[in-house]
Amino acid sequence: MLTTKEAIEKRRSIRKYKPDPIPDEHLRELLNSARLAPSGCNAQPWRFKIVKEEGIKARLAEAAYDQAFISQAPVVIICCADVQGYLDGTVSGAQDLGKIGAIEDRIVTILQGRAKNLETIERNELGPRIAANVAIAIEHIVLRALDFGVGSCWIRLIDEQKVRELFGWSDNIYVVALLPIGYPAEFPEARKRLKLNDILLD
């Protein structure tokens, strides 16, 4: 088992995979690590679809502007936000947080008011606003996967609507990213990063 520091430092985006399947209990463990992520008002808007079928993986690669390596991964996790789930979860989650005294009643009212206002906004505008919550859950998966020797690559360059249509999902579901995962068949060097000084604002 890696320490958090080791996982963060060893992780790479992996774009070549061995064909070996990933055991279901490991997949379950990855989804469980997503489940435990923090979210605004504890709304937990993340939803996932596990894809192993060759034909569907090929369609996903196509929807990702022909990034062919996606279809070579044994599993692709489609990482989504449930817009209505987010709105409902915000209202009840804020109430729960208020009840246990984690946030003041004043903040509960503000958060619930905001969720109500968001109801009037187009679904396809709301999806991207919720995406930050799902992104945290995705990165939990990415880092936990390293404990099983499993690599992954975030894929955000996607035709979001095409992915949705593939499954007949309504615009209540916003596709945040694809996450192909598998045992690495490449071991890339660390990619360039900005220096600490470069990421500090004055």
Ligand SMILES: Cc1cc2nc3c(=O)[nH]c(=O)nc-3n(C[C@H](O)[C@H](O)[C@H](O)COP(=O)(O)O)c2cc1C
């Ligand atoms: C939000 C996001 C979107 C990304 N989209 C893609 C993508 O569509 N295709 C791809 O090959 N890599 C994608 N990547 C991977 C990045 O290219 C990669 O993280 C970056 O080059 C740094 O390399 P490293 O992850 O190996 O450290 C994405 C990463 C993130 C976080």
